[in-house]
Amino acid sequence: MTDPKRSTTGTGYFERLAAVLRAGGMAEREVTVTVTDLTAYLAETGSLAEDEFGPVDDFAARLTGRGDGDSGPEEPEATAETWKWTTDVYNDRRLLNVYGDQGWEVERLDAFGRFVCRRTVGAALRWEYRREVLIDRKRDVVESELAPDGWEPCGQWTYYLYLKRPKAASAGPAATVATRPGTPRFSLYFGRKTRVLLAVTAVSVLILAFLYGSGAVEFNLALFIPIAVAVGIAAQSGVRKDVVEGVEDEAKDGKGKG
Template sequence: MGDNGVRDAYFTDLAARLRERGVTEERITATIDDLATYLSESGTDPEEEFGPAADFARRLCADDEAAGDAASAPASGTWKWTADIFIDQQRLNEFGAQGWEVETVDKNGMFVSRRDPERPQRWEYRREVVRPARRAALAESLAPDGWEPCGTWWYYAYFKRPLAASVGPKAEVDSPPPAPRARLFLSGRYYLLAACTIILLVLAAVVIGWMLDSVTPIEILDYAAGAVVGAAVAFAVGLWVILRNRDS
């Protein structure tokens, strides 16, 4: 049986075990999708990574059963989220303090994070701007201080390290909060930048209009209105793409 066959058999067994524990079909599908994505990126065997399906299903449901709220956290212990560049480091360290470890940054710019359901540890993060050709050298220079790569997005490289290396047992999270329901975090500066972009487009349309002798004031207003609408549509489409892909 090939790798895909082994994974399919494992996920079929896991789905049956979760179904026996009363997990909804929607959550089972989302859980299997998250786990399949993780395994495709890591290239590991499902049983080696997660343990026997029966034991894994029990662990997945343990926190929900104890809390009495099946919707309080992702069934798989995996949470995907993103933030704009103005607050991504702040959010990374905020969630790292809650025990979330970033495994990678996916193709949609989402931080794929996991938290140990039994003994979650605090993590800290940093972001560096680096050309792809320099990433390996940068990672090598940061390694002596305990930093390891955990994902890249364009020219941004993200690094993580466990706080246990510096603070010992205090790095363990005693009472981790549930995973946030939100997956998209945008700052005030992001919205301000979008507003300034629209204003600059309007001003550019006005200036270009005045420079063209054949353009009347009414046509200038038309250019300005078109620029506003175009920028607003572009902003809305970009935001829609982020929201649409946040669960993918």
């Protein structure tokens, strides 16, 4: 009789893996996506489950970030690395996936629009992210559409909804981070477009301040407020248009300050 965990379908292996992942604290949705992707990967390679992924308990320990098969779930509060950072809408998706590959999981967005992240000290999972624009769509509808593919929300800022999912078996066992880069030095990232906008704004304010200070022009509040509002609306409309069209800075343009 063929040992099911030694078969190319890995039926017995994945049944055991799912049970261990649940016991290790992984959410049911993540368990389903992980096992489904691993099964598809194994079917493509034609390999044996245990040969491809190793002993089931050790593999489950790596996927849940518990190290080399220690019994019981790890205490995340005591061992997890944490990091908060933010960026503009021209670099958010790229940077989220860069840091997701380093094992950083976004747990939420705080009141200041910062991504609140954690990463286990052991073998952390790789994460991938996406951003959805909720201008003409309801959040619950978007979440329902993406849930079957394993996407779950991890934060919302105005009309930007961010979602995450673990990188399961698209790369097989490489879904875990063996060597973790250190926590990034920066916590604030502005790309080229945002820096240009800030520079133009700063120069405009300085010019106006000089003109008013020198007496070259008189300050007229009734005129200034409508102009300021119009400029603000135009800037916001431009950013919104870029977001809808998916405009991004090139990777070389991303800068950070922290």
